[in-house]
Every structure is written in C-alpha cells, then in structure tokens.
Amino acid sequence: MEGKYVVALDVGTTTVRCHVLDQSTTAIGIASNEIRHEYPHYGYDEIQPDELWTKVVSVIQDAIKVSGVNPSAVSCLGISAQRSSFVTWHRDTGKPFHNFITWKDVRANSLVRQWNDSLTMKGLRAGARCLFTMTRSKRFLAGSVLKLMNAQVTLRLSWALQNIEELKKCVASGDAMFGTVDTWLMYKLSGGKLHVTDVSNASATGFYDPFTMQWANWALKLFGIPVNILPQVCDSAADFGCLSKDIVGAPIPIRSLMADQAASMFGSCCFEEGDVKVTMGTGTFLSVNTGFKPQASVAGLYPQVGWKMGDQTVYVMEGAAHDTGTLIKWAEHIGLLADASESAHLAQSVSNSDGLCFIPAFSGLQAPVNNPRACTGFIGIKPTTRRGHMVRAILESIVFRVVQLYRALQCEVKYSYTTIRVDGGVSRNNFVNQLLADLTGLKVEQPKTAEMSVLGAGFLAGLQTGVWKSKEELQALRHVEHVYEPRTEVCEEYSNILGLWNEALTRFLDWYDS
Structure with a gap:
C-alpha cells in the first residue's frame, strides 16, 4: 500500500489499543487487548509491568498486520498513556521493584489524611492565604485550599519509598528509577536508553508545577522524593527515537508522547481557547482549553499542561469523577445489566427514576465535593422500584457529576461555552x-x-512528521456522528430531581473512617 501512515498507541486503564491511520485519519488497522488488574489487598490496584509490555508489543504487531501496511511505509508512532499510574525499577537491570500502582489505588489514603490534617499543610495553606492577600494572585488563593488526593502520584510514591525495602536500598545507592506508564514504555522501547516523560504526564503527578514548568522542588523535599529518580521532562511532540526493528520489522520513528486526557483533547480537535471535552471512560474527565497560560482553581479543579509542541504550550483546566465505566461494569457484575449496550434502553423504559437516587463514589467524590471518604449507594428504594429505575438512577448519577464539574468550571474559567465534545x-x-x-x-x-486518546497521539505525531500540515486540516477531517441538542423543558423537569440528588449526596459523605 502506498501513502503515509501513522501508528497510534493508547495504553489506557482497562485497554491497550493500537490504530493504524491513513492520511484521511481513517483507522485501517485496529487491535486491542484488555489490561488485567490485580487487587492483592483492600484498596490496592496494580498492573504487572512485564505483562503490560507483552500486550503493548502484541497490539502494535497485530494492528500493523491487520492494516496490511508495510512497516517501512509508516511515518511515525504516537503514544498516549494513562496518567499517574507508576512503577519504580533498578537503573542497571531494569527489574521493577513492584507492580504498577495505578491511579485508582488508595493504599496511601491514611497518608493523604495525615498530611491534609497536618500542621505542615495547615501552615502552607495559611502562608498561601497571606500571599494571596498581598498579591491577589489566584494561584495563591488555590494554594490556600490545597488538598492532597489519592489519584496524585505524590503520596502513593511516598508510600512506596517508605515501605518497599529493595526500593529504599536502591534509592540510597542511586540505583532506582521512577516513571509513569509513558516513561516505562519509552524505557522499554528504547532498550533502556531513555528515561523521559512529557509535560502532560508530568503535570498530572502532583509534584510538577505547570506554572513554572519544572519539578516542584518544595514538594520533592517535603515528601521525600529524590530528584535523581525522576525522568527528564520533554515536549509532547519530539524525537523519542524509534520503535525497535525487532518488534515490527522496521524502525518506526516515535514522535509524540502524551497523557491520555491531553491526547483526548487533541484527538477531539479542542485546539481553541474555551473548547470543552468530556471523556467518559473508566472515570469522567471534563477539560477546557485555557490557552497559553495555566489557571488556578479553588474548587478542586486542576491546571494541567495539555501539550507542548515547539514554542507553543497549551494548558487545560480539568475536573474528574473517578467512577463512570466502573459503575456500568459493576451493574453488569451484579446482574442489573446483561450487557452495557442495554443500559440506555432500560433507562428509557421508565419515565423517571421514581425518586431513587444513586451516589457514584467507589473512589470517593472528587471536585467540587472533594470528599474521599464518601460511599456508594442507592437511597429512596420503594416497593415500586424496578430494574429500569435502578439503571436510570446510575446513568443519571454519571450526568449529575458532570454537571457539578461543569458548574464549577463555569465559575472559575469564564468562557462562552456552546458545545461539549464527548468520547470514551x-x-x-x-x-x-x-x-x-x-x-x-x-x-x-x-x-x-469514541477512542479520542489514540487519535490524539496519532494526530500529534503526524503533525510533527508532516503527514498532516496543520490543525485546520485535522479539524476538516473530524467526523461527528450525532449532535444532541439541549431541551429546555427537560432541564426544568430535572430541577427537582437534581435537587433531591444533591440532598441525597450529603447522606453519603464521610462514611468511611479512612
């Protein structure tokens, strides 16, 4: 086959995907494999590094084989990866000290609570309030309400540094390396030569400052994270070497490395300031393009680096609800759903949820509620409650959480919003x-x-190598399947339902002691 082709790899939380894209952005070869998670103790969520690596290699090979494209005709490879899941390994042998500790893992929850309640954090918040009073900088106002979260790498890495003996020894001798999924992949793909991450993955760790575009030295010192274990931070579009010839029979240049939510923004062509997308995958992530400067938040939203390409750095503001696809899988597991595809039909089989509310908090409640000790459950079950009501209440809760995030976003990032682009x-x-x-x-x-993360990684790599000439060309090639128009009368009908749900939510807060 002739022409320019791009291989795009996305290593998500539940699935590894690889697409071979032609110049029209059509996926002519697709392969995927499920990621197996291990739960060795309550609150632990792990992925075996070697097993993940084997699946990554397999899906790349399978996608290229399905496409029928000669590997030598592939212009480049782009990579997207789940954020904030990390592993540490030996600098010389490459042997991991432990499995990936994923972003869903809550083993460090007691540390999170201790730090948030500590005199140190109270002092930092008080100092930030004083600085805000003097400077009126919203960055310091955000610091005055700063809380550490389980989803950030910071305290999970601190836990590992305190509790894994072999890692502690190798840190002391300078033989340990740290990396999120993207860093581990680049280390493996380069045969151990590269120890890198990109700005979007770095900014999601919790100890990289998007305002200064550097590892935050104060955070590293405070939480005992040695700077010599950290990877070099690179642009999202750069020369990352080549995919080994041994894997597919030809050396394919790797030209992009992105966090999955940044890649989703790019794949959705949210290139303009004020563009909004919502990814509804394992969790929900609402993001808005804030242009060329980061914006601070007091509601628990996060300023992140979207991507850096050449001399242009694009920032996003993000809010997250960590339980979305997990709710659907749970409903299948307990028999509420035979298959996820029937959920919409079941929800529409009843005219309303009959006063039933569902609170989606398997991983606590994130912004703007910010209550990690919240629990999940139904409230308002009656003798008239049927399966359709329960499924509808679950789906409504997914939307209600997005609405919470969107309203917080409206207060803090003031644009004239008209459209939400969805994926996942x-x-x-x-x-x-x-x-x-x-x-x-x-x-x-x-x-x-629905797979915008894989597209985004491919788009950025393709722009870097000239497969596509501009973002405008990509926008022209974007395919929208359906546009849902808002119905005012339905919004009015839901006013009382949403009010009831918000009241129900208060009953589920602070349920757990730790």
Whole structure:
C-alpha cells in the first residue's frame, strides 16, 4: 500500500489499543487487548509491568498486520498513556521493584489524611492565604485550599519509598528509577536508553508545577522524593527515537508522547481557547482549553499542561469523577445489566427514576465535593422500584457529576461555552449524552469513534512528521456522528430531581473512617 501512515498507541486503564491511520485519519488497522488488574489487598490496584509490555508489543504487531501496511511505509508512532499510574525499577537491570500502582489505588489514603490534617499543610495553606492577600494572585488563593488526593502520584510514591525495602536500598545507592506508564514504555522501547516523560504526564503527578514548568522542588523535599529518580521532562511532540526493528520489522520513528486526557483533547480537535471535552471512560474527565497560560482553581479543579509542541504550550483546566465505566461494569457484575449496550434502553423504559437516587463514589467524590471518604449507594428504594429505575438512577448519577464539574468550571474559567465534545466508552450511551445536553444547555457532539486518546497521539505525531500540515486540516477531517441538542423543558423537569440528588449526596459523605 502506498501513502503515509501513522501508528497510534493508547495504553489506557482497562485497554491497550493500537490504530493504524491513513492520511484521511481513517483507522485501517485496529487491535486491542484488555489490561488485567490485580487487587492483592483492600484498596490496592496494580498492573504487572512485564505483562503490560507483552500486550503493548502484541497490539502494535497485530494492528500493523491487520492494516496490511508495510512497516517501512509508516511515518511515525504516537503514544498516549494513562496518567499517574507508576512503577519504580533498578537503573542497571531494569527489574521493577513492584507492580504498577495505578491511579485508582488508595493504599496511601491514611497518608493523604495525615498530611491534609497536618500542621505542615495547615501552615502552607495559611502562608498561601497571606500571599494571596498581598498579591491577589489566584494561584495563591488555590494554594490556600490545597488538598492532597489519592489519584496524585505524590503520596502513593511516598508510600512506596517508605515501605518497599529493595526500593529504599536502591534509592540510597542511586540505583532506582521512577516513571509513569509513558516513561516505562519509552524505557522499554528504547532498550533502556531513555528515561523521559512529557509535560502532560508530568503535570498530572502532583509534584510538577505547570506554572513554572519544572519539578516542584518544595514538594520533592517535603515528601521525600529524590530528584535523581525522576525522568527528564520533554515536549509532547519530539524525537523519542524509534520503535525497535525487532518488534515490527522496521524502525518506526516515535514522535509524540502524551497523557491520555491531553491526547483526548487533541484527538477531539479542542485546539481553541474555551473548547470543552468530556471523556467518559473508566472515570469522567471534563477539560477546557485555557490557552497559553495555566489557571488556578479553588474548587478542586486542576491546571494541567495539555501539550507542548515547539514554542507553543497549551494548558487545560480539568475536573474528574473517578467512577463512570466502573459503575456500568459493576451493574453488569451484579446482574442489573446483561450487557452495557442495554443500559440506555432500560433507562428509557421508565419515565423517571421514581425518586431513587444513586451516589457514584467507589473512589470517593472528587471536585467540587472533594470528599474521599464518601460511599456508594442507592437511597429512596420503594416497593415500586424496578430494574429500569435502578439503571436510570446510575446513568443519571454519571450526568449529575458532570454537571457539578461543569458548574464549577463555569465559575472559575469564564468562557462562552456552546458545545461539549464527548468520547470514551460511555459516550456511546444516547441517554447519557442527551441528558448531558439537557442539563448543561450545551450541544453535545458525539464523534464517529469514541477512542479520542489514540487519535490524539496519532494526530500529534503526524503533525510533527508532516503527514498532516496543520490543525485546520485535522479539524476538516473530524467526523461527528450525532449532535444532541439541549431541551429546555427537560432541564426544568430535572430541577427537582437534581435537587433531591444533591440532598441525597450529603447522606453519603464521610462514611468511611479512612
């Protein structure tokens, strides 16, 4: 086959995907494999590094084989990876000291609580309040309400440094290396030559400062994280060497490395300031492009680096709800759903949820509630409650959490929003999409494919190598399958339902002691 082709790899939380894209951005070869998680103790969530590496190699090989493209005709490879899941390994042998500790892992929850309640953090918050009083900088205002979270790498890494003996010894001797999934992949792909991450993955760790674009030395010192274990931070679009010839028979240049949510923004063509996307995958991530400067938040939203390409750095503001696809899988597991595809039909089989509310907090509640000790559950079950009501209440809760995030976003990042672009597995659910449009008052654009992270990694790599000439060309090639228009009357109908749900939510806060 002739032409220019791009291989795009996305290593998500639940799935490894690889697409071979042609110049029209059509995926002509697709392969995927499920990622197996291990739960050795309560609150632990792990992935075996060698098993993950084997699956990555396999899906790359399979996608190229399915496409029928000669590997020598591939222009480049782009990589997207789940954020904030990390591993540490020996500098000389490359042997991991432990499995990946994923972003869903809460083993460090007691540390999170101790630090948030500590005199040190109270002092930092008080200092930030004083600096805000003097400077009126919103960055310091955000610091005055700063709370550490389980999803950040910081205290999970601190836990590992305190509790894994072999790691402690090798840190002391200078033989330890740290990396998130992207760093581990680049280390393996380069045969141990590269120890790198990109700005979007770094900014999600909790100890990289997007305002200064450097590892935050104060945080490293405070939490005992040695700087010599950290990778070099690179642009998202750069020369990352080549995929080994041994893997596919030809050396394919690696030209992009991105965090999955940044890649999702790029794949959704959210290139303009004020563009909004919502990824509804394992969790929900609402992000807005804030242009060329980071913006601080007091509601628990996070300033992140979207991508850096040449002399242009684009920032995003993000809010997250960590339970979305996990809710659907749970509903399947307990028999509420035979298959995820029937959820929309079941929700629409009843006219309302009959006063039933569901609170989605398997991983606590993130912004703007910010309560890690919240619990999950139904409230308001009656003799009239049926399976359709329960499924509808679950799907409504997914939308209600997005609405919470969107309202917080409106208060802190003031743009004239008109459209939300959605992606991720749950974005295929027409009940969720329509209700999201109704309650936000925005158009909801559903793309032809839900896999924006893999596309974004491919798009950035392709731009870097000249497969596509401009972002405008990519926008022209974007395929929207359906646009959901907001219905004012439905928003009015849901006013009382949403109010009841917010009242129900207060009953589920601070349920757990730790």
